Amino acid sequence: MPAIACPHCNHSMTVREAKPGTYKPKCAKCGQSFALRVHDDPAKPWSTAKLAPPAAVEQTLPPTSAAKTVAEPSSPPSVPRAAEATLPPPSPPRASSPQAVEATLPPSQPTASPLADPNATADFAANLTRPQRAIEATEAHTAAAVASSTSPRHEQPLQPINSGTKLPGYELLGELGRGAMGAVYKARQLSLDRLVALKVIQPQWASNPTFIARFTREAYAAAQLSHHNVVQIYDLGSSSGSHFFSMEFVPGDSLDHVVKSQGNLDAEVAIGYVLQAARGLQFAHQHGMVHRDVKPANLLLSERGVVKVADLGLVKTPQAAEQEVALEQEQAEAAAAAKLAENAAAKSSSARTVVGQSATARSLTGTDVTMVNVAMGTPAYMAPEQAINAAGVDHRADIYSLGCTLYVLLTGRPPFEGATANEVITKHKSEPIVRPDAIIKRLDKRLSDIVVRMVAKRPEDRYPSLAEVIQDLEAYLGIQSTGPFSPREEQVTLLEQSVKQFGEAKFAKIRSLAILSVTAGFTALGLGISFWSLNLGLGLMLVPVMAALVYFAVSGFLQRTFLFDKARLWLSTTRTSDWLTWGAGGLVALVVLMLLGWLITWMVLLPIAVGLAVALYFAIDRPLAQEREAALAPLHGLLKSFRLKGVEEDSLRQFVARYSGEQWEELFESLFGYEAKIAARERFGRTEQGKRRSKFRAWRDPLIAWIDRRVTRLREERDRKHLQIVEEKGLEAQGIDPLQARRQAKRMAEALVDEAAEVRAAAVQPSAQTVADPAAEAIKKRARIKAMLHAARQGSYEGRSSKLTSTALSPLAFLFGGKVRFILGTCLLLGFALWAQQNGLFSNVEQIASDIANKTPADVKASLQNGMQIPDTSSTTPLPIPLIGPMVSSYNAAVAGLLLMVLGMFGGWRMSLFAIPAAAVMLVGALYLPDLGLPGGPATLALAIGVPIAVLGFFFGGSES
Missing domain, CATH: 1.10.510.10 (Transferase(Phosphotransferase) domain 1)
Structure with a gap:
């Protein structure tokens, strides 16, 4: 006994038997009638749809003042009215429907099954197109009217969301518009503090799991495309049944x-x-x-x-998605029919049967469902x-x-213009254009x-x-965009003048001099004071480092620098275990400073670093930004004029890179952004003689690349989970067993994420920009995705993540992972601090200040001549811990601990192949390596061997598994 679902309330019912045809039964739960189509082919699922009044009255638009440019068609519209639409094949009933209740169908003759709401059609017509200024009828109203013409009238529309409302990770600031799919809001992405456009799907469509799964697949595929003339899709998610997509705000x-x-x-x-x-x-x-x-x-x-x-x-x-399903079924049936006809002429009757069924599907998706296509x-x-x-x-x-x-x-x-949607569509089909x-x-x-x-x-x-x-x-x-861009002489002159003004900004020179002076001054002062106090000397030498970190936060927050945004993105994707690990590391660092007696000194120096950073930004950077903004203003105007004249964006970037001189990267990044600069460096980073041109702040590049790899990996994990949930609900709605649906959904999510990774990788290849036949490429891509999803459903697909699951989840992978390295490093650092504190290797700043105050000038001169006496570690007492105590009782433990903490910031087990041996050499080598007469003895030799191994791990031990 087949089960059907009421299209009004989604109540599940079981039908005892019915002959092929179209019926109008009444739901036992809500009491509303609906259309039921029973196909001749028993293998085809029965389809249901909502009924509409027998006639759809089209509302005409009021006469307009502008003259018509196109004559009215002399023949009636060839597009059937909405009331004459036949029943399209809807999605299969949901598996999670309430307990099925048998419904007995009254015997009746097959009847037509209208779909559209006449009032909705009237609303659509009233908001369609108007001559002259009312193209002029807003697209948002048109889209809303289309939605109403294809959606049942009793369903609740998307309610406006108040400003300040928060979806997970976003704060809604106001509505930008609404259309057939839902509403678009201006929102703030909280993790990056940036404006985005947030598209929220209509509630009644969000309750259709099959549609949401298909829609999410296409949106996720589009999110992998990045082009300066396409609005970038950033993210997709759901909360409390609401599905949303965040996009670039323009x-x-x-x-x-x-x-x-x-x-x-x-x-x-x-x-x-x-x-x-x-x-x-x-x-x-x-x-x-x-x-x-x-x-x-x-x-x-x-x-x-x-x-x-x-x-x-x-x-x-949803209607269009169902149409795609019908089209795919039709194509599959046609392909099967052709294969049958080709393989055996004796089976031609079966082929004709399949072709006939294909024609039936075509009748359900052709001109009879025009409003669905609208x-x-x-x-x-x-x-x-x-x-x-x-x-x-x-x-x-x-x-x-x-x-x-x-x-x-x-x-x-x-x-073309008309009073109704059908009229406009008919003119597009049949009337010649003016x-x-x-x-x-x-x-x-x-x-x-x-x-x-x-x-x-x-x-x-x-x-x-x-x-x-x-x-x-x-x-x-x-x-032309294929050849080199040839600007006029006055345009090149304007660019060169802007480049000169940009590079010769007064505050740019002041900035360089200030940074150099402060860094050199504190370093020299720290080295000098280290002869009396290693604590205070190291603190003074680290003041420029602390000032740089504070400046990074201040300038990044106020200027929205690219590296700062990348760091925020990285922090927003970190797991709770990462925060716990870093918190533990920070706590250990505080304990170490406290044991060494350095904490109070460095806390006193911190406000000095903050003051230097704030002074650099407000006293130098802001005036510098104003100077350079004035230098770039004419250049922005020139580039805008080029764009308005149709010059290709790549040609503009080539023009700027070519004529900006040796120091081109800073100006280029100010105009087009960091990512555009990195892409341009591969093409324009060398002179005509092949000499490498200067790079701007190249120290950021490996750091940003590392953040990108880490964020991509974590985002793929999150996307995989979201896609699995969406696909699982879609499969359950098709009646698939929940356990089987979960397994299939997991493999399908893997396939989609792998396909997205291939698209991103192919986008950076030069061949990716040249496709001879877009239609063939679309067919090829759709076929590839279908094959991957089919393999996933059949259980034969094994994605990149699945191949590494056994390794990633094994105890060895955890033991050699980044968090374990980080924890080992903090333990070594803590052990070193305990040993140093036990042996009194470092004096606190108060004692040193007292000694200096009691010394005569002659004593000070003698101290400078003799230098600071480093404690002799050979006379120190190891920590009273069996086996471990002697190994952490040297300066090597501090170096090994710091290296392990740094390398622990990188994920994957491969780094441990370098980090663990390096640390072991530093610790054990200090005890057992021969004394070659080097300063510091075997400990120095151990460092000379271990540090290069750790450096090799930094460059070659990275792993994305």
Whole structure:
């Protein structure tokens, strides 16, 4: 007895028997009627959907003052009304539904099963498109209307969230807009204290586990793509049933807002905007992704003139996801039919049967579900084939939508207008477009030809890829991105003047001199005082180090430096065990300082370090930043003008790197950021003669690389857990046993994370930027992911993490891990401090000050001549601990402990292959190595052997396992 779920309340019911056809039973729980379709093929699951009134009345728009540019169609719309839509195959019933209750179906004849709500259709029509200024009807309203036209009216919409509300890791500051998928909020990511755009999914869709699983997969894939013309997806998560995605916040306006406020744009400006969007979309197409909702509202213009494509990978609804499933089933059935027909002619009847079933699936996903496809796009910009089958479109649908966007930017109005969604869609399918140069007489015919080809009705009549679109638009502007960028002489002069003003800033020289003077002064003073007090001398020499750490925190917090943000990101991803380990290490360090009698002295010196750091920032860095901001202002204006004229971003970066002189990196980083500088260094880091150009603060590079590796590893672990939870719920909703669902979900999450890692690795390869056929790449990528997920479901997939599980979870991996090394180091340091305190090797600062005060000038002169007498450790008493006491009773224990603590900051067991032997040589060698006459005896020889081993471990012992 098959089980079905009521589409209104999700109540589970068991049907005793039913003949093939369409029925209208009534739910035993909520009492509402719904449509039930019983397929001829017993293997196909029965499908349910909500009913709508028998007729959908379309509400017309009020007449507008602007003249129509396109004549009304002479024939009725070919797109059926919403009330005539047939029943689409919905998701299988949830396994977690309440206890099934048998429902007896009344005998009836198969009937049509309308889906859409007439009021929703009216709302949609009322907010669709208006001539001239009301393209002009906001995209947010259009999207909301689409959502209402595809969602049952009784379901609760997404309620506005008040400012100050907190989701895990985020604080919501205000709503930016809402559409078919949900609402977008301006938010602050608490861990990094940065602004983000947070997209929260509609509650009724978030309760569909199958849809959420599919949607999360695509969003996670999009999050791996990084391009300067694509809005970056940062993170995805869920809390209390709410699913959300955080994205890059772009300060500025959408092109939709630009057109509303300025009207139609100058041709060169419009082409410059569209060229940037085309490059971002081309990058997505090269990675097998199709946007499906390109429009001015999804193209964001930053304050620097950079256009970014928003919502890549985040345009989908449950109905559209079901359509994708149906399309995949259809393709699989067609492939099976072809194979049957090819293998045996005797089985041709079976093949025809399969093909017939495929045609049935097509009838359920074709023009009869236009309103479902509308939810994956905006009618004013939607390709004709997308209204029929949104799940089956390729990259050429984005070319059509981008052509419509360029049309709007040039003319100030959409290509087609109508009173209802069906009318607009019908015009896109059947009516010829009015050429842009027929509306704006000054437009060049060549430009109109480009637009007309982009919006050709048939995909095969459009540009085959965005590469050809970009090439024609660049040729129209007289630029090219394939060859070297050739700026004019006055532009090079402006750059060189900015470079000179940037490098010769007065406070830059003061800053260098101040840092050098303070460091040298405290170091010399500390060395001199060390002859009387090692405690005070070391403290003074460490004042510049403490000042540097305080300065790092102050400047990083106030200026948002890249390294500081990386450090915050690293700290935000650390585990509780890491914090406990570091806390224990800090406590041991305090105990060591207390035992040595140094704690009070260093606490007195700390305010001096804080004062130096604060003075450096406020007295020097802030005036320096103002000087350099003035130097960069003309350059920012020049770069913005280049972008508005369509010059490719890589060409701009090459221009700056080429003409910025030897010290190019600092200026380049100020303009484009650290990550762009690192990428540019590989290309422009050498002169024409092959000489390496100077690097800017290169000491940061290995530290940032280490943080990136660690954060990536921890983020993959977190993403793997989140994806597993999402996939597990989706599988359970399909009726799979919970234990089996958990196992499958774990392998599927592994496959998705591994695929994401491959995408990120391929993105840095030069070949990743050249893809000849985006459609073939999309098919190839989808097939690869399907194969990985299929293998995961079958249990044959073994991911990177699974291959290392036995090692990572073994006792040996823990014993040789970073935390054990760190703890061993703190123990050695503590043992050394106890030994030094027991033998009185270091005097406290009060005693030294008293001795100095009682000495005569002659005594002081004699002390300087004789130097500080280092205690003779041969006459000291070892710690009274069997075996361990003699090994920690030397200065070698302090060196070995510090090295183990430093190397313990790095994860993985491989580092222990170097760190443990190095420490053992330092400790045991001080007792048993021969005395070669070196100062310090065997202890010095042990250090000479052990320290290089530890250094080798630092460079070659890193492990990501």
